[in-house]
Amino acid sequence: MNIDVVGRMRPMTRVEGATNLLVEANGRVAAHAGGPYFGFQTLHSSNTSTYDVFKTSVEALLDLYLAGYNVCLLIGGESGAGKSYNMVGETNNRPGLVQMVLDHLFAKLSEERYHPQTRMSKQDPEVTMEMVEVYNELVKDLMSAPHALNMGLLDITESAVKGVHAKNATTTRVSNASMGGTYFRNAWGRRTEATTDHGPASQNAAIILHIDLCVKVGDNPQPYKSRFTIVELPGLEKLSADPTQVQLREGPKLSKALIALSQVTTSLANHPFPDRVIHYGDSKLTQLLQEQLGGNFKTRALICLKAKTDPDISNGVLKFCTNLSHIRNFPIVNDGLAQGLLVQKEARILEHKQQSGSGPVHFSSTTAPVYNDTGEEIRRLQTENITVKYDDSGDDLRRLQTENLVLKDQNERLQLRLDRLQNKFGDIANTRTDLSQQLLLSEEEKLKVSQSLVDIQIENNKIREEAEAAKFELTNKIILLENHVLELEAERDKHKKSATYAKERLAEVEKDRKDLADEYVVLKTNYLALTKEHQKELARNEELAIELLNLVNNKAALMRQVAILTNGDPETSEANSEIDRIRALVAKNSGGKIKAGDIIGNQTDRDHVEQTLFANRKKYDIEIERMRRELADENKKMEHRLTAVMKELAENRNLARERQQKISELNAKLITIRGEKESLQTQLNRLQHKAKDLGEDFRARLIKYVEDIAEFVDKGQANHPQNRLRDYCDGMLKDIRRSHKEREAQLSEAARGYKERMAKTIHSYEALLIAYRNLRQTCEARGFDKADLGPDEYEMKLSDSEIQSAHMKELDRVKSELARTKNETDTLKMRYGLFGEDKDTMAEITVAGKSDIWGAMRKQLREFTLNTQQQLEQERARLLSENSVLKEQLRESQQYIDGHLVRYKQEVVRLRKMLGMNEDGVILTDRVGRSLRTRRR
Numbered sequence: 001m002n003i004d005v006v007g008r009m010r011p012m013t014r015v016e017g018a019t020n021l022l023v024e025a026n027g028r029v030a031a032h033a034g035g036p037y038f039g040f041q042t043l044h045s046s047n048t049s050t051y052d053v054f055k056t057s058v059e060a061l062l063d064l065y066l067a068g069y070n071v072c073l074l075i076g077g078e079s080g081a082g083k084s085y086n087m088v089g090e091t092n093n094r095p096g097l098v099q100m101v102l103d104h105l106f107a108k109l110s111e112e113r114y115h116p117q118t119r120m121s122k123q124d125p126e127v128t129m130e131m132v133e134v135y136n137e138l139v140k141d142l143m144s145a146p147h148a149l150n151m152g153l154l155d156i157t158e159s160a161v162k163g164v165h166a167k168n169a170t171t172t173r174v175s176n177a178s179m180g181g182t183y184f185r186n187a188w189g190r191r192t193e194a195t196t197d198h199g200p201a202s203q204n205a206a207i208i209l210h211i212d213l214c215v216k217v218g219d220n221p222q223p224y225k226s227r228f229t230i231v232e233l234p235g236l237e238k239l240s241a242d243p244t245q246v247q248l249r250e251g252p253k254l255s256k257a258l259i260a261l262s263q264v265t266t267s268l269a270n271h272p273f274p275d276r277v278i279h280y281g282d283s284k285l286t287q288l289l290q291e292q293l294g295g296n297f298k299t300r301a302l303i304c305l306k307a308k309t310d311p312d313i314s315n316g317v318l319k320f321c322t323n324l325s326h327i328r329n330f331p332i333v334n335d336g337l338a339q340g341l342l343v344q345k346e347a348r349i350l351e352h353k354q355q356s357g358s359g360p361v362h363f364s365s366t367t368a369p370v371y372n373d374t375g376e377e378i379r380r381l382q383t384e385n386i387t388v389k390y391d392d393s394g395d396d397l398r399r400l401q402t403e404n405l406v407l408k409d410q411n412e413r414l415q416l417r418l419d420r421l422q423n424k425f426g427d428i429a430n431t432r433t434d435l436s437q438q439l440l441l442s443e444e445e446k447l448k449v450s451q452s453l454v455d456i457q458i459e460n461n462k463i464r465e466e467a468e469a470a471k472f473e474l475t476n477k478i479i480l481l482e483n484h485v486l487e488l489e490a491e492r493d494k495h496k497k498s499a500t501y502a503k504e505r506l507a508e509v510e511k512d513r514k515d516l517a518d519e520y521v522v523l524k525t526n527y528l529a530l531t532k533e534h535q536k537e538l539a540r541n542e543e544l545a546i547e548l549l550n551l552v553n554n555k556a557a558l559m560r561q562v563a564i565l566t567n568g569d570p571e572t573s574e575a576n577s578e579i580d581r582i583r584a585l586v587a588k589n590s591g592g593k594i595k596a597g598d599i600i601g602n603q604t605d606r607d608h609v610e611q612t613l614f615a616n617r618k619k620y621d622i623e624i625e626r627m628r629r630e631l632a633d634e635n636k637k638m639e640h641r642l643t644a645v646m647k648e649l650a651e652n653r654n655l656a657r658e659r660q661q662k663i664s665e666l667n668a669k670l671i672t673i674r675g676e677k678e679s680l681q682t683q684l685n686r687l688q689h690k691a692k693d694l695g696e697d698f699r700a701r702l703i704k705y706v707e708d709i710a711e712f713v714d715k716g717q718a719n720h721p722q723n724r725l726r727d728y729c730d731g732m733l734k735d736i737r738r739s740h741k742e743r744e745a746q747l748s749e750a751a752r753g754y755k756e757r758m759a760k761t762i763h764s765y766e767a768l769l770i771a772y773r774n775l776r777q778t779c780e781a782r783g784f785d786k787a788d789l790g791p792d793e794y795e796m797k798l799s800d801s802e803i804q805s806a807h808m809k810e811l812d813r814v815k816s817e818l819a820r821t822k823n824e825t826d827t828l829k830m831r832y833g834l835f836g837e838d839k840d841t842m843a844e845i846t847v848a849g850k851s852d853i854w855g856a857m858r859k860q861l862r863e864f865t866l867n868t869q870q871q872l873e874q875e876r877a878r879l880l881s882e883n884s885v886l887k888e889q890l891r892e893s894q895q896y897i898d899g900h901l902v903r904y905k906q907e908v909v910r911l912r913k914m915l916g917m918n919e920d921g922v923i924l925t926d927r928v929g930r931s932l933r934t935r936r937r
C-alpha cells in the first residue's frame with residue numbers, strides 16, 4: 001500500500017502577491033512551466049477549511065486506526081506553508097487536525113458499534129499519548145516538564161515489543177478528547193523556542209505525536225493495539241540545496257534529520273519490494289519513523305504548499321512528494337496474533353544484532369562522554385594487562401614495562417597535542433569557510449534587501465499613482481458639484497427674490513382689500529343713513545301731499561263756490577284742471593309708496609360699481625394665481641433638480657467612500673511595507689554588524705594563530721633565517737588586511753548605496769503622505785464624514801526618531817504657515833460674508849450677479865490655499881530628504897574618520913614600538929641608558 005500524498009494550498013498573504021505555482025484542476029502541480037509535475041491524490045484549495053481536510057483526507061485513516069491498523073499522518077512543506085496551522089490550528093474556533101482526530105476518536109469510541117464493517121463491539125478502550133521533538137539530533141520529551149538533570153532529553157533504544165523508540169518517553173493516559181487536547185497543547189508549548197543564525201528551531205525540528213489505542217475487540221482474548229502517529233516534519237525548503245553545502249554552512253547536525261529523511265525516502269521509493277534493506281540509522285528522526293516509512297503503517301502525507309515561493313524550493317518539495325508516493329508500506333491489522341508474530345521476529349533480529357555486536361542500538365544524547373569513557377576503559381585494560389605481566393616477569397621486565405608505559409604516556413600526550421593542533425587548524429579552516437559563507441550569505445541577503453526595497457519603491461509609486469488618480473477624479477467631481485451647488489444657490493436666490501416680490505404684491509393687495517372694505521363700510525353706513533333720511537323725507541312728502549291735496553280740494557271747493565256764485569260752470573272751471581294736475585302730481589310723487597329697500601340701481605349701474613370697486617382685486621387675484629402656479633412649477637423643478645443633485649451627491653459620497661476604502665487599503669499596504677522595510681533594515685544592520693564582528697574576530701584569531709604557527713616553526717627553523725616563516729606570514733597578513741580593507745570599502749559602499757535608496761524611499765513615502773493629506777483635506781473640505789476618511793496621516797509617520805524630530809519641526813513650521821493662511825482666508829471670508837450661516841441673509845440682500853462672483857472668489861481662495869499648502873509640503877519633503885541625506889553622509893564620514901583614526905593610532909603606536917618608543921613617543925632606554933632601538937639594531 002503506497003503512501004498517499006495529498007496537498008493543501010495556503011491562502012496567499014497580501015505581501016506575497018500573485019501565485020507562481022502551476023496548478024491544474026486535476027491536482028497536478030509544477031513549480032514552473034515545463035517543469036516536472038506532481039499529481040496530488042487530492043489537492044485542497046486555499047479556501048478549504050481544516051475540517052474539510054479532516055473529512056476528506058484524515059477521517060478514513062481514523063477508521064482504519066479503529067479497525068486495528070497503525071496509521072500515520074505526515075505533515076510536511078516548506079517553512080511558513082502552514083504545517084503548524086494544520087496540526088494545531090489557530091484558536092479554539094479553528095482547531096487543528098490533532099484536536100479533530102481526538103474528538104472523532106472519542107466520539108466513535110463512545111458509540112455502541114464503532115466499526116460498522118466488522119460489527120464488533122468495543123471493550124475497555126485505553127488511549128495513551130506520547131509526544132517528542134527531534135531537533136539538532138536531540139530527542140526531547142514534550143509530554144512532561146523538563147527534568148533538571150537531563151533537560152527532558154531522551155536516548156533512542158530498540159526493543160522487541162516497541163521497536164525503535166525514545167527511551168523512557170512519558171506516556172499519558174487520556175480519557176476524553178478535551179483532556180487529550182489540553183495535554184497536546186501543553187506539550188506543544190514545550191517545543192524548543194531557540195532561534196539560531198539559521199532560523200528558528202521550529203523550522204528545523206520535527207514533532208512526533210503517538211496516540212496509542214489498546215482495545216479488546218469482540219471475543220479476541222488479546223487486545224488490538226494500534227497507533228496513530230502524527231508527524232510535523234522539519235521545513236522542506238533545504239531539500240533543494242546541496243546537503244554538503246547545507247551541513248558546511250549550518251554544522252553537521254542541524255539539518256541531518258532532513259537530509260537523512262530525503263535519503264531514506266529516495267531509497268524506499270527505489271526499492272518497493274519487501275526484502276529491501278534500508279539504512280535508517282543516519283538520523284534520529286528516520287530511526288524513530290522507520291515503521292511509518294516503509295513498515296507496518298498506513299501512511300498519508302499532507303503537504304502544505306505556498307502559492308508563491310522560490311521555484312527551486314517547490315521543485316525540491318515536489319520531488320520529495322514523488323518519492324513519498326512511491327514508497328510502499330505493509331500495514332496489517334494488529335490483533336493479538338500479528339503482534340505476537342512481529343515481536344517474535346523483532347526479538348530474533350535483535351538477538352542476531354547482539355551476536356554480531358551491532359545492537360541493540362543505543363544512542364546517547366551526548367557523545368563526548370562516550371569518547372572519554374572509551375579512553376578510560378582502554379587505559380584500565382592496559383593497566384590490568386601490565387599488572388598481570390608485572391606479576392609474571394622479573395625486575396628488568398618490570399623496568400622495561402614501566403619505561404614503556406612512560407613512553408606510551410608521553411606518546412599519547414604528544415598525540416593529544418597533535419590532535420588539538422590539528423583540531424585548531426580544522427577549526428580555523430572551518431571558521432574561514434563559515435565566514436566566507438556567511439559573508440556570501442550576507443551579500444545575498446543584502447541583494448534580497450535591495451530587491452525588496454526596489455519592490456517597495458515600485459509599490460510606493462503604484463500607490464502614489466493610484467492616490468493621485470483618485471485625487472484627480474475626486475477633485476473633478478468636487479469642482480463639478482461645487483459648480484452645481486453654485487448654480488442651485490443662484491436659482492434659489494432668484495426664487496427667493498420672486499417670492500419676496502410676490503409677498504410685497506400680496507401685501508399691497510391685502511392693503512387695497514382692507515381699504516376697499518373700509519370704504520364699503522363707510523358707504524354702507526352712509527347709505528343706511530341716507531335711506532333713513534329718505535324715508536323721513538318720504539313721510540314728510542306724503543304729509544305735504546295730503547296737505548297739498550287738502551289745500552287743492554279746499555281751493556277747488558272754494559273755486560266751485562266762486563263759480564256758482566259767479567254763475568259759471570263749476571265742472572269746467574280752471575280750478576278743476578288745476579286740481580287734477582295737483583292730484584296727478586301728488587299721485588305721481590306718493591301714489592307708488594316707494595320703500596328704501598326698493599331703491600336699487602340697475603344691472604349696468606351695478607356692474608359699473610363692481611367694476612370700479614373690485615376690478616383691482618380681480619386683477620390681483622389673477623396675478624396671484626399666476627404667480628402661485630409659477631412658484632409651484634419652479635418648486636417642482638427645484639425639487640427635481642435637488643433630487644438629482646442629492647442622488648449625484650450620494651453617488652459621489654459612495655465613490656468617495658470607495659476611494660476611501662481603497663486609500664485605507666493602501667494605508668494598510670503602506671504600513672505593512674513600512675514594517676517590512678524596518679525589519680529589513682534591522683536585518684541588514686544585524687547582518688552588517690555580524691559580518692563586521694565575525695571579520696574582526698576572524699582577523700584577530702587568524703593573526704593569533706598565524707603568529708603562533710610562525711613562532712612554532714621559527715623555533716624549529718632557527719638555523720635557516722632566510723626561510724623565516726614569520727616574514728612569509730607577515731606578507732600573508734598584509735595581503736589579508738588589504739583584502740579586508742577592500743571588502744570593508746565595498747561593504748560600506750554598498751551600505752551607502754542602500755542608505756541612499758532608503759533616503760529616496762523615505763522621500764517618496766513623504767510625497768505619498770502629502771498626496772494622501774491633500775486628498776484627505778479635499779474630502780474634509782467637501783464635508784465627508786471623518787470616520788470615512790481612514791486613519792489620520794499622522795498615524796502613518798515614520799518612527800525613526802531622527803527623521804521624526806526633523807519632521808516634527810518642519811511640520812510645526814508648516815502648520816503655523818497653514819494656520820496663518822487659514823486665518824487670512826477666514827478674514828477674507830468674513831469680510832465678504834462667505835461663511836455658511838451668513839450666506840442666506842447675504843444672498844437676500846445681494847444682487848443676482850454677486851453670488852457668481854463670490855463663488856469664483858471662494859474657489860480661487862480654496863485653490864490658492866491648497867496650492868500654497870501643497871507647495872509648502874513639497875518644499876518641506878524636499879528639505880527633509882536633503883536633511884536626512886546630509887545627516888547620513890555626516891554620520892558615515894564620522895564613522896569613517898572614527899574607524900580610521902583608531903586604526904591610524906594603532907599603526908602609529910605599532911611603529912613607535914618598532915622604533916623603541918612608548919605610546920607617547922618617548923624613547924625607551926635600558927638600564928645602561930642605551931636606547932632600546934639601538935640595542936635592538
Ligand SMILES: Nc1ncnc2c1ncn2[C@@H]1O[C@H](COP(=O)(O)OP(=O)(O)OP(=O)(O)O)[C@@H](O)[C@H]1O
Nearest residue numbers: 010011078079080081082083084085086202203235
Ligand atoms: N490554511 C490556512 N489558512 C489560513 N492561514 C494559514 C493557513 N495555513 C497557514 N496559515 C498561516 O500561515 C502562517 C504560517 O503558518 P505555519 O506557522 O503553520 O507554518 P509552518 O509551516 O508551521 O512554519 P514553520 O515551519 O516556520 O513553523 C501562519 O500565520 C498561519 O496562520
